[in-house]
Amino acid sequence: MMKKILKQFSLPLAASLGATMGALILYQCVTLRRANQKENLSSCQKQEFYGIETAFEKRGYGKKLLLLHSIFPGASRMEWEKAAEALSKEYTVYTMDLPGFGQSQQPKKPWTAYQYAAFLHDFVQKEISGSVSVLAANSSADLALIWSMLYPEDLEKLVLISPEGFGRGFATTEDMKPLKMLLSPVIGTQRFLQDTKKSRLKSMLEEMFYEKERLDPDFLEAVCQNARRGAHAQMVYAAIKTRFAAADTKDAFHRLEKPFLLIWGEKNIANPWQYMEEAEKTRSNGEFLLFENTAALPHMENTAAFVSSVTQFIDEQR
Structure with missing residues (x-):
């Protein structure tokens, strides 16, 4: 008798679960299809580097700067739009969507910091054909440090905004x-x-x-x-x-031979400015700036002061 009762209940339950699962899968498919049907109207160049079709923009004339955006879901070169526009009045400014972000192609598997460094090296060799000064924010600042360790010939100067590897290191x-x-x-x-x-x-x-x-x-x-x-x-x-691409960049920072400017937002809660204090104790030959009333994105929150500070640093004779 009990078996019959269980059977009577199990069949409707299985059917219900199957219908729910089917509806969930349908919802997911429709949602993702709609997301990929939206048109991105921002203009850019596209070219393959390190096997990845990469979206990037070039503007202005003068010394060459490459701006690397932070790494978070939905990140893109648009993070640098206001700063890039201001800097392009004096420099040749490149902004790009890193592989996996914005309008650039996505790798089929997660990349490590070392793969991103190899990609950036390929970009500089093919597109810039010489060395470049790099401005990099948050996780991309760690990618820039790994890059500086592997391919130092690519880099002129580094502007690093709150590298995350100082405090958290490898995943x-x-x-x-x-x-x-x-x-x-x-x-x-x-x-x-x-x-x-x-x-x-x-x-x-x-x-x-x-x-x-x-x-x-x-x-x-x-x-x-x-x-x-x-x-x-x-x-x-x-x-x-x-944090698949995370890296412990303290060693790369200590070995850094290029001129650098380390910037931190005073109100950066996720990655506190005290890490900059620790970095300054070990590398007093660099430049260090703490931006008041900004958090993880001082280049967006106080663009004018950021551009002024970067311009002064880039134009310094070393």
Whole structure:
């Protein structure tokens, strides 16, 4: 009798679960298809470097600068738009979407910091044909430090905004644990879609600003549009969440022979400015600036002061 009762209940339950799962998968497919149907109207050049079709822009004349954006879901070269426009009045300014971001092609598997360094080396060799000064923010500042260690001939000067490797270093086993789940269909996809909702992305960006009112609505829209774009968007998200490209850059910083300017936002909660104090104790031959009333993105929150400081540093005779 009990077996019959269990059978009577199990069949409808299985059917219900199957219908729910089917509806969830359909929702995920439709949501991702819509995300990839949105047109990105920003103009750029596209060329292949290190096997990746890369979106980049070049503007202005003079000494060459390459600007590297932060790494978070939906990140792109638009982070540098205001600063790039101002700097292009005196310099040749390159902005790019790193592989996996913006309008650039996404690798099929997560990249390490060393692969990004090899990519940047290829970009400079093919596009710039000489050395370049680099401005890099947050996680991309760590990529720039690894790059400086592997290919020092590519670089003139470095402007590093709150490198994350100073405090957190390489991804740990604990960091990497969720990778398989985050890459999985259905469960991983649902987590990806939840974390790339506009409300979640807005909260993430507001934490990167000291004054959330400074968050440009157009920048937010670009982040939302880019976060789900591409066949491997979920993979890029999983790599970010597990810090796959993270590196311990303290050694690279100590060995750095190029002139550098290290900048920190005073209100950067995720990556506190005290790490800059520690860096200054070990490398007094560099330049160090603390920007008041800014957080992780001082180049966006106080563009005028940032551009002025960078211009002075780039033009210094060394």
